[in-house]
Amino acid sequence: MDEPHSPLIIPGTWNFEYRYFAGDAATRFFAEIRDNRRIMGTRNPVSGQVMVPARGFSDADYVAATEWVETGPEGVLEVFSIIGTKFPGLPDPPFTLGYVTLDGADTAVLNYITGVDLTDIDAAAEILLKRPRVRAIFKEQREGRITDFHFEVIET
Amino acid sequence: MSGPIGVIGVGQTMYRRQHSDKNTAELVREAVLAALADADLDFDAVDAIVGSVAPDALAGIANIDLASIARPGKPYFRVNTGGASGSSAFLAGLTWIAAKRAKVVLVVAVERMGHAVTAQQIFNSIFDPIYEKDISMSTISMVALRATMLMQNYGFTLDHWAGLAARNAAASLNNDTIERPRAFTAEQVKASGILAWPIHRLEACPTSEGACAVVLADASLVGSRKPAWVLGARGLSDTYAMGDRFHRPEGSLVKLITLERSAKRAYQDAGITDPARELDLIEIQAPFASSEVMAYMALGLCEEEDCVGFTERAIAGTAGLSIQPSGGPQVVNPVSATALIRIAEAALQVRGRAGARQVDGVRRTLSTGQGGATQFSTAVVLGADRP
Numbered sequence: 001m002d003e004p005h006s007p008l009i010i011p012g013t014w015n016f017e018y019r020y021f022a023g024d025a026a027t028r029f030f031a032e033i034r035d036n037r038r039i040m041g042t043r044n045p046v047s048g049q050v051m052v053p054a055r056g057f058s059d060a061d062y063v064a065a066t067e068w069v070e071t072g073p074e075g076v077l078e079v080f081s082i083i084g085t086k087f088p089g090l091p092d093p094p095f096t097l098g099y100v101t102l103d104g105a106d107t108a109v110l111n112y113i114t115g116v117d118l119t120d121i122d123a124a125a126e127i128l129l130k131r132p133r134v135r136a137i138f139k140e141q142r143e144g145r146i147t148d149f150h151f152e153v154i155e156t
Numbered sequence: 157m158s159g160p161i162g163v164i165g166v167g168q169t170m171y172r173r174q175h176s177d178k179n180t181a182e183l184v185r186e187a188v189l190a191a192l193a194d195a196d197l198d199f200d201a202v203d204a205i206v207g208s209v210a211p212d213a214l215a216g217i218a219n220i221d222l223a224s225i226a227r228p229g230k231p232y233f234r235v236n237t238g239g240a241s242g243s244s245a246f247l248a249g250l251t252w253i254a255a256k257r258a259k260v261v262l263v264v265a266v267e268r269m270g271h272a273v274t275a276q277q278i279f280n281s282i283f284d285p286i287y288e289k290d291i292s293m294s295t296i297s298m299v300a301l302r303a304t305m306l307m308q309n310y311g312f313t314l315d316h317w318a319g320l321a322a323r324n325a326a327a328s329l330n331n332d333t334i335e336r337p338r339a340f341t342a343e344q345v346k347a348s349g350i351l352a353w354p355i356h357r358l359e360a361c362p363t364s365e366g367a368c369a370v371v372l373a374d375a376s377l378v379g380s381r382k383p384a385w386v387l388g389a390r391g392l393s394d395t396y397a398m399g400d401r402f403h404r405p406e407g408s409l410v411k412l413i414t415l416e417r418s419a420k421r422a423y424q425d426a427g428i429t430d431p432a433r434e435l436d437l438i439e440i441q442a443p444f445a446s447s448e449v450m451a452y453m454a455l456g457l458c459e460e461e462d463c464v465g466f467t468e469r470a471i472a473g474t475a476g477l478s479i480q481p482s483g484g485p486q487v488v489n490p491v492s493a494t495a496l497i498r499i500a501e502a503a504l505q506v507r508g509r510a511g512a513r514q515v516d517g518v519r520r521t522l523s524t525g526q527g528g529a530t531q532f533s534t535a536v537v538l539g540a541d542r543p
Contacts, residue, residue: 001520007177009177010177011166012271014216014218015215018285020285020286022286023286026286026287029496033398049403051400052399053287053399055397059397059400060395060400061393064425065264065334077307077477078402079301079302079304079305079308079329080301080357081297081300081301081304081352081353081354082301082350082352082353083292083297083349083351083352083353084349084351084352084353085349085350085351085352087274087275087276087294087296088273088274088277088279089274089280090277090280091277091292092293095292097291097292097293097297097300098301099398099402099409101402101403105298106403107397107399107400107402107403108398108399108400108402108403109287109399110288110293110398111291111292111401112289112291121350121353122353124353125304125353125354128304129304129307129308131308145285145290145292146287146291147290147291
């Protein structure tokens with residue numbers, strides 16, 4: 001009888017490069033951030049709700065949203081998580097991300113959250129659980145990406 | 157639905173971190189042959205196959221199902237609704253029989269995430285590349301966001317998440333499909349380090365591989381076999397955008413509207429009016445404790461005001477029905493297969509074939525599926541009595 005073989009494992013990678021076409025609404029949304037430091041939303045004509053980040057149509061009603069409305073730059077941190085562990089391919093911990101409803105908006109936008117000391121994660125979480133107000137902070141060098149800004153806690 | 161449809165066969169591989177000794181087709185074949193043996197049918201009797209695979213990048217092979225699940229000479233299609241793929245595939249199989257295009261359908265799900273060296277980086281790619289992916293979201297942080305909202309809105313604490321994790325781990329000791337069942341206490345969960353606050357390491361489902369196959373049959377072919385009858389099966393989609401679910405009138409991000417509505421319709425189909433009393437057992441697709449709590453409310457097992465109390469009774473085992481007797485997805489979560497495993501586990505319980513995890517007197521069960529940032533939900537009611 002032949003000797004049993006140990007299972008063969010063949011290495012592989014799947015590193016493709018892409019260009020994501022942002023579309024009409026996101027192109028203008030990011031141009032306003034890049035050129036004017038403004039976070040604009042679009043209004044759903046059926047419900048009257050303002051969507052941030054901007055969408056060209058409402059997913060719920062499937063109608064075009066063509067009216068642009070300035071929102072923020074302040075808002076409320078709705079929910080958050082503080083990442084405490086390193087995952088390969090993702091940023092070094094600790095960092096915080098969360099959904100923010102900007103003043104004048106009816107949907108929430110995801111971004112990084114700063115302004116709370118993360119030395120003690122449980123203590124930081126206690127502060128963030130209170131849904132603090134936050135303000136958008138824009139980068140000096142903006143390129144038309146969601147990372148052109150983040151939110152800073154302004155009131156704890 | 158036309159005539160009654162029964163689950164007459166269930167086959168599962170072991171679920172483990174990686175099956176490095178088998179390629180995907182070999183893994184699938186093991187589950188399929190077990191399901192056909194359980195159903196006492198040859199492959200010739202299978203009229204159609206529905207495959208369930210979620211993100212391709214976890215396996216690193218585009219369309220891994222084409223070589224591993226599709227079979228020459230059989231109609232085949234694949235379903236992908238993220239974590240709900242397995243139960244969505246089950247619903248698709250039912251539809252083929254109800255439409256009289258098949259009498260026997262084989263539903264097959266396989267997860268091959270052991271191939272992936274950076275699973276959470278791959279999960280980051282399920283998020284919108286324009287607005288969200290750059291914020292390093294992963295499936296763990298996605299769940300953590302909901303957990304913080306449950307703490308804000310209802311007063312849940314870290315003890316509840318740890319308590320549910322410990323209870324599910326204890327249940328898994330009876331589950332012989334799990335290679336390495338884990339047992340730990342709530343205190344150990346809370347001491348295990350923060351993955352993404354409020355989620356500790358031991359609360360998170362581990363990387364898991366395996367295959368699950370289920371044989372569905374039209375009543376005319378059930379014969380003398382012991383089936384688990386399909387009493388109700390429904391599914392719904394929600395919006396992809398999580399940020400759109402905070403302020404809408406029908407409910408916030410932590411209210412699983414699609415699960416609530418799917419369950420309500422499945423209960424109607426099954427003639428269930430008081431699920432907490434009429435269901436004997438539930439298998440919830442909840443890879444984290446907070447996912448389980450959201451389902452309790454959506455499934456009508458408790459009022460919103462009592463969700464903390466119900467959770468505490470669930471941890472204590474006094475909730476009045478059997479919850480996650482398999483240990484559930486917190487213990488093993490082979491993503492593409494998890495929702496089908498919930499149905500398979502319920503079918504085994506109804507048919508009295510659940511081995512050491514068998515619960516006495518199971519007549520009616522509910523299994524849920526949940527996928528794509530709670531975008532997709534399914535609810536399936538199985539029962540012992542022919543409808």
